[in-house]
Amino acid sequence: SDHPMRAATTRCxxxxxxxxxxxxxDGRLASASxxxxxxxxxxxxxxxxxxxxxxLVPELCSAGRLAGLLGMSPEGLLELAESLGExxxxxxxxxxxxxxxxxxxxxxxxxxxxxxxxxPRPAPSAAELAELPLRPPVVTLMGHVDHGKTSLLxxxxxxxxxxxxxxxxxxxxxxxxxxxxxxxxxxxxxxDTPGHELFAxxxxxxxxxxxxxxxxxxxxxxxxxxxxxxxxxxxxxQCPLVVAANKVDRPGGPEAVAKLSQQLLDEQVxxxxxxxxxxxxxxxxxxxxxxxxxxxxxxxxxxMLELRAAPDGPAEGTVLESVMGKxxxxxxxxxxQRGALRQGDHVVAGQSWGKVRLLLDEEGAQLSEAGPAxxxxxxxxxxMPRAGDELLLVGPSVSRLSPPCNGASYIGDELLVVPSEAxxxxxxxxxxxxxxxxxxxxxxxxxxxxxxxxxxxxxxxxAESFGSLEAAREGLSHxxxxxxxxxxxxxxVGPVTESDVQLxxxxxxxxxxxxxxxxxxxxxxxxxxxxxxxxxxxxYALVDAAKxxxxxxxxxxxxxxxxxxxxxxxxxxxxxxxxxxAVGMSKHTAVAGSRVTAGQASAGSAVRxxxxxxxxxxxxxxxxxxxxxxxxxxxxxxxxxxxxRDYADLQSGDTIQFYELISRRPSLYEEQGSAK
Numbered sequence: 001s002d003h004p005m006r007a008a009t010t011r012c013x014x015x016x017x018x019x020x021x022x023x024x025x026d027g028r029l030a031s032a033s034x035x036x037x038x039x040x041x042x043x044x045x046x047x048x049x050x051x052x053x054x055x056l057v058p059e060l061c062s063a064g065r066l067a068g069l070l071g072m073s074p075e076g077l078l079e080l081a082e083s084l085g086e087x088x089x090x091x092x093x094x095x096x097x098x099x100x101x102x103x104x105x106x107x108x109x110x111x112x113x114x115x116x117x118x119x120p121r122p123a124p125s126a127a128e129l130a131e132l133p134l135r136p137p138v139v140t141l142m143g144h145v146d147h148g149k150t151s152l153l154x155x156x157x158x159x160x161x162x163x164x165x166x167x168x169x170x171x172x173x174x175x176x177x178x179x180x181x182x183x184x185x186x187x188x189x190x191x192d193t194p195g196h197e198l199f200a201x202x203x204x205x206x207x208x209x210x211x212x213x214x215x216x217x218x219x220x221x222x223x224x225x226x227x228x229x230x231x232x233x234x235x236x237x238q239c240p241l242v243v244a245a246n247k248v249d250r251p252g253g254p255e256a257v258a259k260l261s262q263q264l265l266d267e268q269v270x271x272x273x274x275x276x277x278x279x280x281x282x283x284x285x286x287x288x289x290x291x292x293x294x295x296x297x298x299x300x301x302x303x304m305l306e307l308r309a310a311p312d313g314p315a316e317g318t319v320l321e322s323v324m325g326k327x328x329x330x331x332x333x334x335x336x337q338r339g340a341l342r343q344g345d346h347v348v349a350g351q352s353w354g355k356v357r358l359l360l361d362e363e364g365a366q367l368s369e370a371g372p373a374x375x376x377x378x379x380x381x382x383x384m385p386r387a388g389d390e391l392l393l394v395g396p397s398v399s400r401l402s403p404p405c406n407g408a409s410y411i412g413d414e415l416l417v418v419p420s421e422a423x424x425x426x427x428x429x430x431x432x433x434x435x436x437x438x439x440x441x442x443x444x445x446x447x448x449x450x451x452x453x454x455x456x457x458x459x460x461x462x463a464e465s466f467g468s469l470e471a472a473r474e475g476l477s478h479x480x481x482x483x484x485x486x487x488x489x490x491x492x493v494g495p496v497t498e499s500d501v502q503l504x505x506x507x508x509x510x511x512x513x514x515x516x517x518x519x520x521x522x523x524x525x526x527x528x529x530x531x532x533x534x535x536x537x538x539x540y541a542l543v544d545a546a547k548x549x550x551x552x553x554x555x556x557x558x559x560x561x562x563x564x565x566x567x568x569x570x571x572x573x574x575x576x577x578x579x580x581x582a583v584g585m586s587k588h589t590a591v592a593g594s595r596v597t598a599g600q601a602s603a604g605s606a607v608r609x610x611x612x613x614x615x616x617x618x619x620x621x622x623x624x625x626x627x628x629x630x631x632x633x634x635x636x637x638x639x640x641x642x643x644x645r646d647y648a649d650l651q652s653g654d655t656i657q658f659y660e661l662i663s664r665r666p667s668l669y670e671e672q673g674s675a676k
Contacts, residue, residue: 054112057100060433064091066100070109080106094437116430135309135372136177137302138335140191142230143216148246151285152216153192156295175320175333175375176362184299189335189373191320210237212301214294216244219256219282223263231267240301241269241278244294249284257282309372315341319349319385320375323465324494328358330381334370341376342369346424349385351431353424356380384466384493454485457553458509459546460500461491464516468539469493472514475543480669484553486546496533498522505529510549514542547668556663560606564599564658566642568592571650584622584645592642592650601634601658607644610655619644621658 057069067077074091081088084106086099095103097113104111124132141149156178179187191210213234217227234241243264245257261271261280270276279297283290317336325331332349334341341347345356357380359367370376461476463469469491476486489509490500496511496518502525504511511526513535518526526533534549536542572591581589594601603624609617623643624631634640642656 054110055104056114057104057111058116058430059097059100059113060094060116060430060437061100062091062433063088063093063095066095066103067091070103070107070111072107077103094433096437117427117434129308132308132310134186135307135311136186136188137211137298137305137307138189138191138373139212139214139298140210141214141216142226142233144218144221144224144226147216147218147221147224147227148285149216150192152214152244152246152283153190155285155288155291156190175335177375178295184295186299186302188295188298188302189375191335191375210239211305211307212242212298213239214242214244214298216246217260219245219247219253219260220250222256222260223267228267231269240305242294242297242301243269243271243278243280244290245280245282246285248282249287249289253282307373309338311340311371313339315339315345315347315370317341321465321467322381322384322493324384325377325379328379330354330379330384331360332378332381332385334376334378336370336372336374336376338372340369340371341378346421347378347381348424348427349381351428351435352381352383352385353428354381354383355421454481454483455553455555456487457484457550458487458489458504458507459549460504460509460511461488461514462496462500462511462516463491463493463514466493468514471539472512472542475539476512476546479547479550483555483666483668483670484550486550495519496522496526496535498525501525501529501531501533504531510534512542512546514539551665551668554665554668556665558661558663560659561662562599562657562659563605564596564601564636566594566596566601566640566656566658568594568650568652568654568656569639570652572641573648582622585643586646586648588648589643590648590650592644592654592656593639594642594656595639596634596636598636599658600636601640601642601656603630603632605658606661608657608659609644609647609650610657611651611653617644617647617649619647621645 055069057066061069063077063081064074067074070077072080078088078091080103081095081099084099084102086102088095100111100113141153143149153176157176175189175191177187177189213230215227215230215234217223231241233239243260245260247253248257257280261273264271264278264280265274269278271278271280273280279301281290281294281297283294315336316338317334319332319334321333323331341356341359343356343359347354347356356378358378359370360377360379361367362375362377367376461469461472463472473488473491476488479486489507490503492500495516496513498519498521500511501522503509504526510532511534513533515537516535518533518535523533525531532549534542534545536545570593572593574589574591576585576587576589578587581587601621601624603621606620607618608615609619621642622645623641624634625641626634626638631640644650
């Protein structure tokens with residue numbers, strides 16, 4: 001910083017930031033800057049453009065791409081960015097708007113920043129909305145674990161899904177269509193969400209993609225924590241609520257309905273019977289009681305909402321789940337919210353893109369297209385989309401935008417219309433760079449912080465779907481990290497493979513598998529390499545196993561437990577021949593005549609010698625005698641003679657404390673430093 005040329009360059013740069021280019025050093029620096037950073041190896045198009053020609057630059061791009069657009073070498077751009085106080089790690093590092101403008105100013109180039117990502121569509125007018133056809137309602141079943149959500153859906157569909165679920169607990173979002181019946185003009189789409197506490201994100205995702213929420217409450221259990229959570233979700237998204245009081249066929253069912261009504265009133269859910277707007281329908285999923293009344297109530301609620309959506313035009317929807325399908329690759333469960341999704345459509349979902357190869361309904365049958373409020377499984381994505389991503393059609397040019405559907409299911413989605421596959425790749429590249437830039441910005445405040453000294457336990461996590469992976473990650477994140485911390489070195493969707501086992505072995509990690517199989521070759525390799533694999537199909541069993549795994553990794557602590565205490569009354573000196581000396585005795589050995597005042601004195605015990613309140617020696621007892629007889633222990637109140645190993649500086653009035661060292665493994669929830 002003291003170099004004169006460096007100081008001059010810094011002053012010139014500040015001058016450029018504060019004044020127009022033509023006022024900076026009479027324009028000399030401005031005209032020299034482009035030549036300083038341009039290279040002979042730059043693209044011809046960049047060299048043909050004059051310094052004043054505007055360069056079209058994405059608002060966020062990689063350093064390598066920016067260098068090419070500005071006619072610079074990547075090395076020159078990295079060097080320039082570092083001199084500007086904005087160092088870039090590599091050519092692939094994201095460069096944002098501010099740094100692009102600084103680089104352009106320094107090189108004297110004129111840039112025009114281009115928006116790359118999708119632009120939201122405007123909401124339809126009331127007149128346009130009224131002309132659209134009605135669509136089936138999207139209904140989400142929510143409630144506490146084991147209150148009968150999936151059993152109720154089975155009863156509505158005439159299926160038996162609940163019987164095949166691990167532990168009888170839904171652990172992924174499922175979406176199904178129920179056709180029109182009983183004089184109802186439209187059917188309904190049902191979304192079944194997990195009830196376990198660790199699946200909160202999946203339930204919230206279901207609530208945000210729905211028109212109506214059916215709150216399933218078992219009459220024999222009443223309102224639980226997850227029930228309250230579902231009520232909160234419904235209020236947040238302003239979604240109408242219908243209460244299904246399940247298990248009404250059990251003894252005392254009618255009386256329990258009145259009790260449940262009061263519990264819901266305590267949660268500010270006012271039922272129609274009390275003058276509110278929330279209907280309560282007593283049902284029995286196993287006896288198929290009250291199902292028609294529940295469907296009628298849902299149809300009435302949907303009629304009041306007047307749910308409408310355009311059945312044609314570019315499709316748009318929400319990804320509910322993504323899994324790896326055998327022989328099909330990535331299968332994404334998508335709820336179409338507007339337009340029609342067809343085979344061959346190019347789609348973008350979050351940071352993934354692809355071309356629709358197959359459309360499958362919940363039974364696995366192929367579909368040619370899927371319209372509004374229709375759940376469908378999509379095959380053809382290049383990367384696994386995250387649950388909750390918007391699915392956007394990016395097909396050939398579309399002359400007219402289809403207005404979005406109305407009601408609670410309209411969640412501000414975006415439509416991306418591009419003329420080619422290359423455009424879809426560009427959008428995904430932009431989103432990946434944006435995510436990287438956000439991650440770097442979030443990590444910046446943490447740089448330079450020292451670790452807390454906790455032991456790191458590496459682990460590899462695999463799950464059957466992104467939702468399950470999300471729930472497992474959530475369950476593993478609540479453990480305290482004062483002594484040992486779980487470090488996920490890889491997480492993904494699909495079975496445990498040989499590659500996973502090899503990675504785990506190379507970094508000393510354990511494998512945690514949630515509801516996914518272990519390939520036969522991977523199982524053999526894990527046994528050969530001695531890589532622990534913890535496989536579970538129920539979420540709370542996985543969390544318990546992870547807790548045991550973490551506690552097993554905690555280093556044992558050694559604690560001192562006091563067993564007795566004795567006061568030294570008088571000290572005698574024995575003169576011993578060599579043949580009479582034991583190990584630890586000298587020719588002139590001190591014997592402490594003592595009285596046991598607490599606990600017991602033991603031969604071979606570890607001891608502390610305390611004088612004036614301070615510990616002056618730590619050692620062990622090599623001889624304990626009562627009169628002339630060697631003994632093992634002496635109890636409180638008895639007198640004895642003590643000889644300490646290699647220690648003779650004993651005085652009358654000293655206190656000898658007896659203790660034993662115990663090794664134990666602390667609990668995961670025990671505070672660091674609490675062991676004594």
